[in-house]
Amino acid sequence: MSxxxxxxxxxxxxxxxxxxxxxxxxxxxKPLNLMSLIDLANPTKFLALTARVLPWLAAVTAILLxxxxxxxxxxxxxxxxxxxxxxxFIHVPNAWLxxxxxxxxxxxxxxxxVWRHPLADVAQKAAAPIGAAFTFLALVTGALWGRPMWGTxxxxxARLTSVLILFLMxxxxxxxxRAVEDPSRAARAAAVLTLVGAINLPIIKFSxxxxxxxxxxxxxxxVGGSTLDRAFLIPLLVMAVAFTLLFxxxxxxxxxxxILRRRVRSLQMLQANHRAA
Amino acid sequence: MTALGALIxxxxxxxxxxxxxxLIGVLFFLSxxxxxxxxxxxDLKLLARLGPAILWLGALLASLLTLDRLFMADHEDGSxxxxxxxRTPLExxxxxxxxxxxxxxxxxxxxxxxxxxxxxxxxxxxxxxxxLTLLAGTPALTxxxxxxxxxxxxxxxxGLLLAVLVLPLSIPVLIFGVAASEAAITETQTFGAxxxxxxxxxxxxxxxxxxxxxxxxxxxxx
Numbered sequence: 001m002s003x004x005x006x007x008x009x010x011x012x013x014x015x016x017x018x019x020x021x022x023x024x025x026x027x028x029x030k031p032l033n034l035m036s037l038i039d040l041a042n043p044t045k046f047l048a049l050t051a052r053v054l055p056w057l058a059a060v061t062a063i064l065l066x067x068x069x070x071x072x073x074x075x076x077x078x079x080x081x082x083x084x085x086x087x088x089f090i091h092v093p094n095a096w097l098x099x100x101x102x103x104x105x106x107x108x109x110x111x112x113x114v115w116r117h118p119l120a121d122v123a124q125k126a127a128a129p130i131g132a133a134f135t136f137l138a139l140v141t142g143a144l145w146g147r148p149m150w151g152t153x154x155x156x157x158a159r160l161t162s163v164l165i166l167f168l169m170x171x172x173x174x175x176x177x178r179a180v181e182d183p184s185r186a187a188r189a190a191a192v193l194t195l196v197g198a199i200n201l202p203i204i205k206f207s208x209x210x211x212x213x214x215x216x217x218x219x220x221x222x223v224g225g226s227t228l229d230r231a232f233l234i235p236l237l238v239m240a241v242a243f244t245l246l247f248x249x250x251x252x253x254x255x256x257x258x259i260l261r262r263r264v265r266s267l268q269m270l271q272a273n274h275r276a277a
Numbered sequence: 278m279t280a281l282g283a284l285i286x287x288x289x290x291x292x293x294x295x296x297x298x299x300l301i302g303v304l305f306f307l308s309x310x311x312x313x314x315x316x317x318x319x320d321l322k323l324l325a326r327l328g329p330a331i332l333w334l335g336a337l338l339a340s341l342l343t344l345d346r347l348f349m350a351d352h353e354d355g356s357x358x359x360x361x362x363x364r365t366p367l368e369x370x371x372x373x374x375x376x377x378x379x380x381x382x383x384x385x386x387x388x389x390x391x392x393x394x395x396x397x398x399x400x401x402x403x404x405x406x407x408x409l410t411l412l413a414g415t416p417a418l419t420x421x422x423x424x425x426x427x428x429x430x431x432x433x434x435x436g437l438l439l440a441v442l443v444l445p446l447s448i449p450v451l452i453f454g455v456a457a458s459e460a461a462i463t464e465t466q467t468f469g470a471x472x473x474x475x476x477x478x479x480x481x482x483x484x485x486x487x488x489x490x491x492x493x494x495x496x497x498x499x
Contacts, residue, residue, distance in 0.1 A: 113492070161448075168445045172438075176428065179438050188496035189428050193442060196424055196489050200445075 041118050043259050050256045057249045064242035071235035087145040089235055092220075093243040094138035098166060099201050101131030101247060105173075106198050109191035119255070121187035122262075124194065125177055126254035130247060132170035139163060150214060158211035162204045169197045183262060280365045281373045288377030292346070299381040302343040303389050309335035310393045321398040328397040329407045329458035335393070336386050336411055337418060337451055341440055343382045344422040347374060348430040348494070357430070361498055367491040375423045375486060383415040406461035406468075410475060414454040417479040420486030421446045427493035450478055 040046045068089070078085035105127045111120030142160070143153040154160065173193055180186035208217045220226045226233055292299040313331045314324060324331075351357040360370050387408055394404030425443035432438060456471040 165445045165448055168441075172441045172445065175438055175441055179429075179432050185496060189493060192424070192489055192493045192496070193428060196446070196485070203449075 043119070043122075046119060047256060047259060050252050054249065054252055054256075057245065057252065061242060061245040061249050064238065064245060068235060068239035068242045071238055075235050076231055081149060084145065084148050085232070087141055088232070089239045091138060091141040091145055092236060093240045094134050094141060095163065096240055097243050097247055098131055098135035098138050098163070099204060100244070101127050101134060102166065102170075102194070102198065102201060104251075105131065105194045109194040112187050112191040113195075121184060122255050122258045123251070124187060124190055125183070126258050127251055128170060128174050128177065128190075130250050130254065132167065132174060134243075134247070135163060135167040135170055139167060155214050157214035158207035159204065159215040162200060162207050166197075166200050166204060169193075169200065173197070183265075280363070281369055284360070284365075284370060284373045285377040285380075288374055289381045291350070292378070292381035298343050298346045299385060302339045302382045303385045305342060306335045306339040306386050306389055307393065309338055310396060314396070325398040325400075325403075328394065328399040328403060329410075329462065330455050331397060332390055332393060332407050333411070333414075333451055333454050333458070336390075336415065337447055339386055340383060340415060340418045340422060341443060341447070343378070344419075344426045344443065345429065345436055345439055346382075347378050347423055347426040349426075352430050352498075357494070358498060361494055367494060368487040371423060371427070371490040371494070372420075372483070372487040375420050375490075378423075379416055379419040383419055386415065387411050403458070403462045407458045409461075410454045410457045410472065413457075413472065413475045413479055414450050417450045417475070417482045418447055420479075420482035421450075423486050424489045424493065427490035427497065430494065431497040450475065453478065 040049065072086055072089040075086065075089070077083050105124050108120045108123040108127065111117040112124065139160075146155070147153050173190055176190050176193060177186050180189060205218075208215055219228050220233070220236070228236065310331055313327070313335075317323060317327065348357060351360070361367055363370070390408045390411060391401075391404045394407065399407070422443045424446070425439045428442060429436075429439040453471045453475045456466075457468060457475055460466045460468040460471060
């Protein structure tokens with residue numbers, strides 16, 4: 001993956017394979033804002049897109065987070081839980097996102113294994129620590145919520161256990177990324193592990209239906225519609241969208257960092273080779 | 278079929294030889310089960326209560342530690358490259374290796390279970406329940422462990438990483454294995470439900486494991 005000197009080469013190579021389902025047109029000279037997925041395979045174009053999009057994305061994220069937090073603060077107290085219910089507005093989006101990020105990594109893993117899309121590697125690697133952070137926050141905010149509500153920080157309940165397993169899988173994935181030296185080989189190994197670990201997602205989602213232990217059953221995404229009152233549902237959804245945009249912002253920034261990191265690595269290797277010669 | 282049969286026979290023969298690792302697994306199982314009473318105290322009632330869990334944990338750790346033998350030795354002397362390049366589909370070759378590994382390293386664990394049940398004050402009924410659930414669950418441990426072994430095959434110091442990758446995938450097997458054993462012993466819940474799920478986990482891993490392991494081997498060895 002000679003990203004340092006092979007940006008154009010990557011683009012031509014990716015184009016000539018002609019197996020991409022999304023853009024059958026040849027090298028296009030359209031302006032930047034009509035890019036398709038195959039154009040983004042060129043890291044330089046991706047970096048240019050990121051540089052333009054990221055400030056706006058960060059601004060929208062900040063605004064939505066502010067609106068969401070304000071709405072959460074203004075939401076009424078629960079008749080049973082009092083003001084503690086407001087932890088939900090942070091806990092639930094974190095939990096949703098921890099699973100969503102694994103889904104994004106699965107899509108990137110398919111991009112690596114099936115289509116060999118060059119940026120799929122970068123997308124996978126960049127998403128793993130962010131997903132791990134969301135999972136950790138979901139566990140911690142849940143524990144803080146559980147102490148006043150259930151009387152305990154932790155319980156070996158089905159959903160808590162499966163989310164903890166998800167967290168361990170994130171950490172294992174991050175360890176695998178750092179264990180293999182060559183990034184593209186690490187990407188394929190990580191892709192296999194990501195797809196194998198995807199079995200955990202339906203287990204987490206349905207764990208509260210299959211085992212009725214401690215964590216409450218589904219209240220939003222369930223057959224028959226949500227059981228949450230609108231006063232709580234609206235701030236929750238706003239926070240969920242805000243967190244998703246936060247993930248998108250962080251993910252794009254992390255992908256940009258990863259591309260630059262690989263360029264630095266290639267340059268260092270070129271320099272070492274040059275010195276040795 | 279004869280190629281796969283030869284592969285199975287070869288793997289079993291190597292595993293049963295000195296340094297092959299089959300009986301070392303049983304020795305480790307014995308060590309873990311012996312360690313537990315030192316940790317929890319010699320109270321026989323408590324040990325009998327914890328018995329299925331201790332046996333299952335010992336079997337899980339023993340199969341985990343013999344897993345890197347699955348591919349590492351072959352990778353070091355080059356025969357893994359021959360297997361990958363041969364005409365036999367790599368998925369079937371992986372399944373054959375895992376089957377041989379289970380016969381050579383998993384079955385001895387199950388045979389050793391009644392003896393170790395004596396150390397933990399388990400009666401014959403409990404021990405046979407645990408042995409039955411181990412019989413249904415150790416194929417799942419071997420076949421999902423094979424995925425981790427294939428991922429870690431090219432890493433020189435991959436031993437601990439292998440354990441970290443495989444353990445989250447083995448947790449459901451452990452949960453249902455112990456649940457089935459407890460159900461058979463105390464009869465507070467049905468035996469059929471967790472046991473059938475355990476069998477389902479084994480059957481699923483029989484299919485998913487070879488495919489994932491073959492994909493990992495291909496990317497690791499090219």
